[in-house]
Amino acid sequence: MKRTLLTLIILAASLDINAQVVFKPGYVVDNEGVRKECLVKDYGWLHSPEKVVYKLSEEAKENEGAVKDISAFGVAGADFIRREVNVDLSPVSLDILSHNRMPEYEKRTVFLKVLHEGDVSLYEYNKERTLYFYDMGNGVVPLVYKQYMESTHGPIRTNASFREQVKQFPGAANLSRTKLENLDYTATDLLKLFDTEPKKVEKQKLGFAVLAGGGLSLFDFKTVKSSVKPFGYAGFEVEGFLPFGARRFSIALQPSVQFVQGDWYYEKYDGSKKENFIKVLDFSIPVVVRYNLYLNDKSRLFANALVGCDVPLSYDYYLYGKDYRFRVGFRAGVGIGYRYGHFRTELRYTDGSAHLSNFPWAMNDWMRLASLNVAYCF
Template sequence: MNLFLRLLLILAALPCFSQINYESGYFITNNGIKTECQIKNLAWKNNPADFDFKLTPEAEPQKGLKKGVSEFYVNGYKFVRYDVLIDRSSASLSQLSNRPEPQWQKEVLFLKVLVEGKMSLYEYKEENLVKYFYTTANDGKAQQLLYREYESDGSIRKNNAFRQDLYNLMKDSKSPGEFEKLRYEREDLVKLFRSYNGDTASATNLSGATKGALHIKVTAGAAIASLKVDAVVPGYNYDFGGKTVFDIGAEVEYILPFNNNKWAVFTAPYVESYSAAGTNQAHAIKVEYTSVNIPIGARHYMFLNDKSKLFINAAYVLGINSGDSYLEYKSNFTTKLDIGNFPNLSLGAGYCYGPFSAELRYGIKRQLFNYSGRNASYTTLGLLLGYKLL
């Protein structure tokens, strides 16, 4: 077990040394000079304050700052710097204002381009803050589309001024009904701006940005399972040692749509059966344990190239008995203890090549029961193989 934990710590440190994705892009300085370069693509979830670039693939990294850069682009992500007035009102219940009016403050921001055309749409995200801005062909100044939630007389109310503002800007080709139920969300706003711009529109970040993906795989493996019974009363202790168990199951994984698809959540139900017997100075002892295990966890990938990657994961595992699971003591009489449904945690580290995967997985100690003065701890260490169907 200690060897596995050391391996896991080594793999956890690999993101610091794994390949950094510098991709072809450009930036434009304040005086309008465009520089083709390699930009570190972080698949930004939040808008950046700066970015890293290399003038050539072999060059040392440099930092691009807002004060000197007006625009930069890499693989579908385009950010433009603007001096803006921003209302940072929060939609969090604990931070709601009691004022419907915006509270503007001046800031210099890199805004993410969502749609470009005769009227362009931009997004600014920062943790739980999401604000949208626009520019027109006649006025290159970025202005915020105002949406503000506030508290009044114990109720949550909404200032939807952005609907009226957009109607005033687009009424030459849009009807009032198209704005009545318009949501202050990316999907609705992108659809509206693309429709208004017609053939001149482009949704810059939606083509190149990472997207979520659902994967399904079948899994099978083997593990060394250990069961140890500890009791206050002598004669009821026993260590069954390591036994080989076989696992078969399936996994559903969702790749999260940010940070270059390096993070995922998953569930991977599998069935496992453990059977062992032995004797101590007082009893013949037998255990039968079959469980349906349902891990629910998170995974981090470290890409080596287009086909192969390392990963580490951790999961909370629900252990549900399937059939008759018990621990039995037999001497002059028989004592049978039922095994309950108890959770545990698991840690894993592995490697993927194409649709194939191999994972070393450690099931941290699970208590099978907890009778007064007596408990049983169950651990596993095994190899799990998988094949991705989707």
């Protein structure tokens, strides 16, 4: 199991990081104010971008624009503008908090993400920490929020001056005094101050798939192992992408029914051999964390890590002529696969408990599964 996981990590690390993103329709604005409709590489920025990679058509070569070259750009429903602003460089780690109540500003020219545009515009900048800015027509001003300590061993205090700053926003009249005093320094709370709807970002839709697979199973107990037997499963998948990372990260639920079996022989006192066997029909509920590596708009590689439980629906067994209880089994696994269009295939390996609760070696029983599955994605 550990070797398999290590192999997948090394393989993922060896892939070019640029294969994880794709070009999407967008625009760039140069220093002369000329707007060009183009294809922009969407990195799904977790931190504020420092450059823009774009091309004028599918066949054209890639261009790279630094902050000094591009005054604005947009892609996938997100817009960024270049501004010179005061960036608070105060430390944020609790063990090195500043003793100064006021922000420690440094002038920087950066790309700000546009959260709202209007008589009052709201912007976001994210590097070591997330900062917010506003513009009422007289330049971009930082909204002040800072944690600090008055003395080395004193309590942590907060300068939340932004709550006073936002009272001048027209939309502040729509919030009660209590709500203003408890306003959090987050995009969600700050956008409540605007009369109009906040800027909409491309929505992440759920994905659905039907899947089936089969492979080889092995029951591995403390002193004996079963023979390798075929097994199969079928089910469906619901997948949701996380709201960052340009659809690279997702979580999926894969309810399925699987049939697993194993057998082995033991020698009786009279020298004859007797077959032991286990046959289990499970309802399996794995939760999958998926990392996608986009090759182009139609194809991608992906790596999965999963945990789940197997609920025995029915079973048949002969184990040394004794009765045993079957329990819910738990397992973990990894997989790697490829998707093209609506079709997907995956190689998967899982390790888990083998259901037996009062078997002599129940603390050391394992059900090992290696499989290939195929899916049709909607």
